[in-house]
Amino acid sequence: LPVLQVLVELGMNLFEVRINYLYSKKFSKEDIFKIVKNSRFWLNTDVKTIDARLGWLQKTFELTGDEVRQVIVKEPRVIMFGVGPFEVWHTKAI
Secondary structure: OOOHHHHHHOOOOHHHHHHHOOOOHOOOHHHHHHHHHHHHHHHHHOOHHHHHHHHHHHHHHHOOHHHHOOOOOOOOOOOOOHOHHHHHHHHHHH
16 A cells, blocks of 8 residues: 555656656566565656666676666665665675
8 A cells, every 4th residue: 555655646647657767677567566565765766866876886886787677676775775785685695
């Protein structure tokens, strides 16, 4: 139900814009569901900011598109709160 509340607050048009953006970046339907489910506030972030942060993440850590998607699905808060959660995940993965 909290996700529904976010949708009502954002309006369906803004929701669709963000979802379509994720599809354009080749996130799967399942990945998008996980992102929204685990970090519903992601939908409050405008597409320009999301795009800039994904680009920064990819460039800074020299990630492929697949690796960026994997990080974001695993820890969607990276876009909202910085790379702290990513560093923990990256350390565990090594």
